[in-house]
Amino acid sequence: MDPSIRILHVDDEPSFGEFVADYLERLDDEFEVLTETSPEEGIQKLRNETAVDCVVSDYDMPATTGLDFLEAVRDDYPDLPFVLYTGKGSEEIAGEAISKGATDYLQKGKGTEQYEILANRVRNAVEQYQSTKEAEETRRRLQNLAESTPHCVWVFDSEWEELLFISGYEEVWDRPTAAIKEDPRDFLQGVHPDDREFVREAMEQMSNGEPVDIEYRIVRGDGETGWVWVQGEPVFDDGGSVKSVVGFTRDVTERKHREHLLERYEQIVENLPAAVFRTTHDGRFVSMNDETVAVFDADSRDELEDRKVTELYVDTADREQLLRRVRSEGSVSGYQVEMQTLSGDEMWVEVTMRATVEDGEEYLDGVLRDVTDRRERRERLERAETVIQNAQDALFLVDVDDEYEIERANPAFQERVGLSADELIGRTPEEVFEGERATRTEQKYEQCVYERETLEYEEESHVDGETTYWSTQITPITVDDTVETIVGATRDITDRKRRERRFEEQSERFDELATAVSHDLQTPLQAARGRAELALETEDMEHVERALDAIDRTDTLRESLVEVLRTQEVVRDTEPVDIEQIGREVQTSVQLPEEHSVRIQDAPDVEADPDALRRLFQNILSNTVEHGPPDTTVWIGGLDGGFFIEDDGPGIPEAERDKVFMPGYTTKGEGSGVGLASVRQIVSAHEWTIRVVDGRRGGARFEITDVERGE
Structure with a gap:
């Protein structure tokens, strides 16, 4: 077996030193004994040999004493085991040695059993030193880990009655560390009331020797609710009993919020009145919402996943132009193109598409809305607008909510009152007509709104010294049982009035x-x-x-x-x-x-x-x-x-x-x-x-x- 315990023996008698070395090595094959004849050489050996586990030193030496050597060792190696092994024994020397940091004190004897005692004393000192060193190293690594992680790292005894170690508690919980050190179960006061029983069950589970991986809500010191993720492990002793529990608590509030937002986003996507989908770079469907299935008149998502969206464009030139723009610009919004359903019906759609790269794969994310009806309505509106703009009748809209201000007026109405569109829009009857006629006009608007019925009336108009006669019809437009707008049409009846006259x-x-x-x-x-x-x-x-x-x-x-x-x-x-x-x-x-x-x-x-x-x-x-x-x-x-x-x-x-x-x-x-x-x-x-x-x-x-x- 290779030696695992290195001992530095310092004694001014070389022969004795060699004897002790040989004897100790025969008693325990894990021992390796290095010998020196002076404290100075011993210090030098320690500095050159970093792997010394214990120092054994004589007390009475020519140049200095073993206690002086002990002080010199303690200056550089405060925890290294040091056994004062001397032939000159007294309670005074023993007490002074212990007070200066000696690990043990042993007086030389005449029989060989004294060397066996020395070997035992050395082994016990080294084991204790190594155990303490390992524990300290473990604590140091744990401390370094705790200081370098945003988590709360903790160690409790198996009954959760003693806090052995904690770090990052205040940062995660926003509660004072002193409180949990005084009462290890104080952290339960920071657990959301609805989750406390769940957390107690997890604590009991670890105490019974089972690991946990859970998430639950906490209430921070400022009253805000947060989320934490906890992983805990039981630590067993040599007999298999749980002696402590160790783990970490991580603040995952932001992640939970993101997950919540993602869930809401997915719900929104599923309930959007628009087709939302993802395709591969060559157009094959990867994912889609229900509206995508409906828009393309498919029986199921599986039916669409077997198709390519690129096959559903009516004009391949439009398709290629759209894809070129997406790949060159990164995204395209509001692009209108003609497509067809799986049953062959043609439709106009408005597409918003973005190129995305994930894990080295290119995807196209799209939002598509059927705008066939909207285009037809727009075309009808455009035709209607053309008719309105070219109508001989004076047409206008009045905003009911704002003192009967004019919202729209076609050229015929502008000509009738002798004002341009810019001069008319936003003006009230008093500003347009003035005087008694303005009052009569406003009264007609009020009557129309109150009675919610179409009114017809005739009136005279005097523009540039010319008298003309007009027949006006006003109709209330109701939205959600509230009259919001009045639509008016005024026709020149001058010729008719003259004929009547x-x-x-x-x-x-x-x-x-x-x-x-x-x-x-x-x-x-x-x-x-x-x-x-x-x-x-x-x-x-x-x-x-x-x-x-x-x-x-x-x-x-x-x-x-x-x-x-x-x-x-x-x-x-x-x-x-x-x-x-x-x-x-x-x-x-x-x-x-x-x-x-x-x-x-x-x-x-x-x-x-x-x-x-x-x-x-x-x-x-x-x-x-x-x-x-x-x-x-x-x-x-x-x-x-x-x-x-x-x-x-x-x-x-x-x-x-x-x-x-x-x-x-x-x-x-x-x-x-x-x-x-x-x-x-x-x-x-x-x-x-x-x-x-x-x-x-x-x-x-x-x-x-x-x-x-x-x-």
Whole structure:
């Protein structure tokens, strides 16, 4: 057996030293004895021989004593076993030796049994030294380990009644170390109440000789809940009984939070209304959520795992472009591409994809959403937006929550109010319309919101001095039983209102005409009836002739009435008309006397119904012939915004000018009084204006304005 205990024996008698060495080595083959004859050489040997396990020294030596040698050894080797083996024994020397750190003291004897005692003393001292050294080394390594680890390292006795070692307790538990040193079970106060029984069972398990590997909650000193991971092992003595328990406690709160977040993430992924999946670099499915199965119309995940996502693109060029971008940029977001389901149905999807490398393998992580319906809605909205932007109706949105501010307004609405979109958006009725109209508008909005029904109303608008009429319809939009928006549509009804006004005016004139005709017809009819009765009574033919004259006057009135009624018809399609040509035609048809003269100069082309315009000229020229002298001259020409017809006859007195267009008005007893009334009907039907003024030569001048020039 190789020696395992090295002994340094120092004695000033070389022969004795060699004898002791030989004897000890024969007594125990684990001994190896080194001999020196002086303390100085002994110290040098210790410094050169690092593996000395025990020093045996004589006391009485020439240069110094064994106690001096002991002090020198203790300066450099405070724990090395040192046995003072001397022939000069006394209690005083023994006491001094022990006080200076000697491990043992033994007096030399005459028999060989003394060497056996020395061997036993040396072995016991070395074993104790080595045991202490190993324990210290173990403690040192444990301390180093504890100081270099974020864990709480601990050692308890088997009954958890004595704390043998602990490190990092305050860092993990946020509780004072002094408390657990005083009461080893104090750490249980830091265990979450719901987990304490579980921890007690684990402690009992280790006390019974079984290891544990558990996680549980703790409550830190600041009241925050954390998580710890504990691994513990029982330590057995030579008899197989548990003498202590050792282990570590590690703070795993962050990991538990990550695990919790991961669980939540997985739950979110599984419940997302979007397909979430991972594929290999060549497109084969690795993992997916249920929505992926649904989007691709698969029966199960297994069915998709047998396919490649790259096979499901409708256009391979789109697929390659997407993959190139992902690999070059690392990720792509919001890419829209056309794909197909396993059943062959085509769909538009929006893809977000990222390239990922794990354990040297390349993967593609994707999120895919079916946007077919959304694209169709967007296209419909775009078409609707185009319609809205180009609509002739003024369309707008009003925010109910913010004092009825305008949210949207199309160009027609902007034109209506004379403001741009930037000037309209965010403005209230008071800022847009002002005054009484603003108040009325806001009241309409309030009524719409309160009644939750569509409202229709009409209003006037005054922009740049022009009056227009509008019909507005507003409808409440309700979300979650709350009116949030008002949608409005306003239509220009100016033409309709003007037509209605013309119709009312024409109706009034027809009433006037009916009254006049009734009166005018009554007289000749009564005369004809009376003459007819006299003719029957007297058989005098003169009465018949006069009755016929009355009937002729009635027929003349009838013809005039028919002419007026014709002009009441809605003007048919208009076209550019040459006034000079119309004037020449009418001059011929009226059959003016030779003495009359018609002069036409600078007559414009106008937009009119040719037949209606022809009747207008006929009636005015006929009126001139009827009321003027035989040599009357008529002038026809253009003026700013229209044309005129003027004569040099007697004219129309200013007091009579407001009456000449009234049905039945005439200055001649045999006249019908409907000619100029017909003229006014024609002018009104064209939306023109007519007035009578003095002519430049003293006659009557008819000016027709608000006439659109022909192009």
